Ligand SMILES: NC(=O)C1=CN([C@@H]2O[C@H](COP(=O)(O)OP(=O)(O)OC[C@H]3O[C@@H](n4cnc5c(N)ncnc54)[C@H](OP(=O)(O)O)[C@@H]3O)[C@@H](O)[C@H]2O)C=CC1
């Protein structure tokens with residue numbers, strides 16, 4: 001009688017492995033002796049020990065070959081928040097994640113680690129040392145957040161010992177590090193256009209920015225602790241630097257370091273938020289005629305003007321996490 005060969009625990013797939021976080025994760029996994037297959041809509045680099053599968057994660061037939069003989073899947077693909085494209089977010093983050101789960105079940109994958117976001121609990125009001133027990137945002141500010149909530153729920157609810165699929169979600173926040181495609185680039189672009197002269201609010205709001213290597217570390221710890229009897233199954237975990245900083249000090253340090261002036265003049269938060277909302281509505285109404293993307297979106301203004309930092313105590317306790 002033929003017996004089904006259990007895939008090696010050192011074979012894994014990284015969906016979104018060509019992206020910023022995904023590539024850092026792939027590099028670390030290879031260092032740790034994993035054989036990695038990357039699945040992504042684009043291929044951005046080559047690395048010995050890594051096979052690339054190019055395709056759309058909404059296509060199960062395209063996904064399956066990347067999951068062959070794989071016991072562990074990391075899902076860290078998402079459209080960029082800046083696209084603000086409702087249909088795209090729904091298709092990739094919700095329908096696509098359903099497809100990823102189906103493909104994992106069909107391919108006999110044992111572990112699925114999702115990159116979620118701490119923003120799933122953020123709705124524009126202060127979050128101070130927020131734990132994982134905070135409720136999901138009832139009124140998420142943008143489509144990105146709205147679909148990240150649905151995505152996280154899908155993955156955590158897919159934890160099913162009967163089918164043999166163990167799941168966990170990692171919630172990073174404001175990732176920075178080499179090759180970051182959004183935080184520093186958006187900041188520099190805004191500074192170049194002379195839009196970084198103002199501090200939104202009183203400038204004392206404290207937030208998390210998380211170094212990419214810490215986020216990778218959290219993912220790998222979660223994957224290696226994910227076992228049938230483990231308390232982490234079906235749960236979300238915040239991964240932070242455990243060192244919240246003042247938003248506007250961080251922005252100023254980056255800007256000054258790159259030769260731009262630090263923001264100096266204060267604007268009232270409510271006024272800027274209201275203006276950002278108006279601009280967003282205008283862009284939506286005019287979309288069929290002209291396409292323009294406001295720099296100051298309601299989400300960016302909310303992130304720039306409120307406290308949003310999270311506790312990583314649960315990750316320390318259950319994953320043995322400690323910022324590197
Ligand atoms: N960066 C941050 O501050 C934070 C990020 N996250 C989460 O971390 C994850 C990684 O983010 P990050 O590395 O910054 O983002 P990137 O955009 O750099 O990486 C995402 C990758 O997924 C790819 N992708 C998008 N759509 C599809 C699709 N339909 N099929 C296959 N691949 C696809 C992207 O390709 P392409 O570039 O061509 O779209 C890209 O290569 C995401 O889930 C994000 O929500 C969470 C918290 C904070």
Ligand SMILES: CC(C)CCC[C@@H](C)[C@H]1CC[C@H]2C3=C(CC[C@]12C)[C@@]1(C)CCC(=O)C[C@@H]1CC3
Pocket residue numbers: 081116117118119173174175182183186187190295296300301303304
């Ligand atoms: C234009 C300025 C008011 C702000 C410039 C900096 C911002 C581009 C970044 C500051 C906080 C960042 C952040 C994210 C994207 C880039 C920032 C808004 C995320 C929305 C990325 C995706 C997530 O899951 C959450 C992040 C929170 C922090």
